[in-house]
């Protein structure tokens with residue numbers, strides 16, 4: 001929707017620009033032109049606690065430069081704030097919980113979306129809501145409520161430092177436009193400075209800045225029904241968000257501010273910016289009704305330590321007034337939390353203005369602002385304490401009654417008539433027209449004052465009587481004083497004596513003090529040694545407990561060990577009997593094998609003798625054959641010689657050469673044969689010698705074998721005896737096995753298995769000897 005359309009929709013409802021939240025259409029029209037912060041309601045809801053939000057600002061440049069330690073930590077997820085300080089002088093560790101917590105890195109948009117946006121929606125549903133910022137000076141109240149300049153809003157997004165008020169305004173317009181509703185909106189903006197109410201929307205001509213003396217405070221009046229109104233407070237009807245931003249900017253510029261050591265632009269007044277929205281609705285019978293909601297945005301002046309803020313002269317009074325009104329606010333909070341019969345709302349204008357927001361029918365949210373720096377620790381703790389207590393305040397929010405449009409128009413006509421009469425009276429200078437309602441209120445106030453004067457007169461008579469009594473008392477006191485002065489003189493003498501005694505006592509006292517100091521020193525030493533002894537004792541106790549647990553572990557292990565050893569013992573005994581049997585068998589086998597081997601050896605000897613005699617016979621036969629061969633050769637050679645002679649004779653001429661060749665060959669053959677014969681003879685001699693040698697060696701070997709077998713037999717016997725002895729010893733050792741881990745039974749097992757292996761090896765050797773013998 002463009003601006004002109006928005007203006008049009010806005011204007012349709014502006015027929016009744018002065019409408020305000022109210023409980024009944026019968027209510028005075030005069031109220032509608034005054035600032036009625038706390039519109040009345042119909043259906044009472046159940047009590048609702050005031051919502052308390054905590055915001056911690058980041059360290060500012062000065063604090064960063066001074067490297068001030070941070071003492072606040074915000075746990076946004078848990079809604080908790082911790083204050084921790086550990087110095088030699090002070091130890092603080094406190095945690096406070098709130099409905100919501102926003103830490104130093106939190107952004108304006110985040111705070112608005114999470115905490116404020118739902119409140120704005122409640123206003124649009126017809127509730128009166130109040131949001132106020134409370135905290136020490138310079139902690140970010142104005143930053144949170146107003147923030148930076150709105151400037152140009154691009155694509156619906158504000159600059160990041162824009163505060164709650166502009167964002168709330170934007171949301172109200174957005175929602176109303178989206179619902180396409182007929183509405184009217186008006187705003188008021190006031191400040192409370194030094195207990196005076198100033199209108200920040202008053203026309204410019206009458207103002208030349210915040211300190212202009214011509215600025216007139218406006219009156220806060222009782223409405224006769226327990227409420228208040230501000231006579232003559234300007235209300236501006238607004239149709240666009242931009243108009244509100246401008247009003248806000250202009251009003252803020254008029255606000256009382258000053259620079260202090262804690263804030264370059266410190267607000268010296270409390271401000272209340274109110275937006276009242278009327279939305280047209282139709283009832284079931286077609287009657288036009290007006291729904292009304294109101295949002296009050298309160299930026300309180302900062303509580304401050306005058307010394308720390310560096311306030312001087314006029315500023316000290318400002319600070320005093322600020323602190324006074326905040327103190328009253330604190331007392332009101334305390335009274336509400338403690339459900340006291342009397343709540344001191346009337347003690348300051350601030351609490352009178354905020355009455356409905358504290359324990360009334362308004363929905364209230366308090367934003368407590370704190371600094372994270374150690375410098376502000378004390379004030380931060382005060383703020384946290386304050387805000388934490390405020391959480392317990394219960395309000396009873398009620399939705400504003402819908403007002404018939406016709407009733408509003410009637411009221412409006414009456415108001416116009418009243419104003420016309422006032423102007424007429426003013427012009428004619430013949431008095432001021434007072435409407436009946438206001439006349440009644442003023443009459444009631446006058447009556448109340450008369451009653452007050454009467455009671456004061458009564459008080460005066462009573463006080464006169466009291467004075468007379470006091471005069472008498474004074475006279476008696478005078479005589480008493482004379483008596484007393486006499487006594488005093490005597491007492492003074494006594495005092496002198498006493499002083500002397502006192503001096504003596506002081507001397508003694510000094511000595512006693514010195515002794516006490518010594519003793520104290522001793523005691524502190526003793527305490528220290530007691531501490532160290534206690535520590536040692538606790539350490540020893542821990543050790544003992546540890547040892548006891550180890551001992552119990554050890555005992556359980558020993559039990560296991562005993563069981564294991566009993567099992568082992570049984571096993572060893574079984575093995576021992578089994579082994580003894582096996583050894584007997586082995587012994588018998590070895591003895592049998594030895595006799596068998598002896599027999600084998602004897603038969604081997606026989607066989608050997610037999611083969612030797614056989615070989616000898618063969619050799620003799622061979623020698624005879626060789627001799628026979630020699631003879632045959634000799635006869636052959638002789639016959640060859642005969643043949644050659646015959647051939648010589650018959651073929652001497654033709655074959656003379658051949659004969660010589662043959663004779664040469666035959667002589668060579670004879671030489672060769674003789675040579676071979678000699679060689680054969682040598683070989684035969686060698687064989688014969690070898691055979692004799694072998695025969696001797698065999699005899700020797702047989703002897704050695706016999707001796708070796710008897711030794712092996714002896715060795716096996718002694719081995720088996722030794723093993724028997726060993727197993728007996730092993731048995732006794734096993735029975736006496738205790739948790740003495742120095743004597744490892746495993747070693748014994750290793751030994752016995754080695755012995756067993758050795759005896760097996762011997763048995764194998766014996767078997768090998770047998771097979772070799774075979």
Ligand SMILES: Nc1ncnc2c1ncn2[C@@H]1O[C@H](COP(=O)(O)OP(=O)(O)OP(=O)(O)O)[C@@H](O)[C@H]1O
Nearest residue numbers: 057058137138139140141142143263266267301302
């Ligand atoms: N959450 C924040 N993030 C960034 N800057 C912050 C924040 N809160 C405060 N500041 C800055 O700290 C300074 C003081 O803030 P502001 O004037 O809002 O304090 P204040 O509580 O209103 O003080 P006073 O009570 O004196 O008016 C300002 O410069 C403001 O920009």
